Amino acid sequence: MARPVRFEHTRWLGDKRSMVVHDLDAALESCAIPELMSSEQFGSFGPDLLAEARNRGYHACRHCVRAATD
Numbered sequence: 001m002a003r004p005v006r007f008e009h010t011r012w013l014g015d016k017r018s019m020v021v022h023d024l025d026a027a028l029e030s031c032a033i034p035e036l037m038s039s040e041q042f043g044s045f046g047p048d049l050l051a052e053a054r055n056r057g058y059h060a061c062r063h064c065v066r067a068a069t070d
């Protein structure tokens with residue numbers, strides 16, 4: 001899947017509605033990233049790390065985050 005242009009330098013993208021974080025390097029159709037983009041209910045992280053997303057209460061997406069443990 002093509003990476004959204006505005007997140008060219010972002011790997012981890014969070015959905016604020018579901019509190020799920022996606023790995024844009026591995027995102028699948030089922031992640032519905034275009035729908036998340038159009039909702040504008042997304043957020044990136046600083047630093048751009050899965051650990052940072054988890055610290056903010058996000059859960060790893062089961063579709064694209066292969067190292068997911070939750």
Ligand SMILES: [Zn+2]
Binds near residue numbers: 023030065
């Ligand atoms: Zn995902």
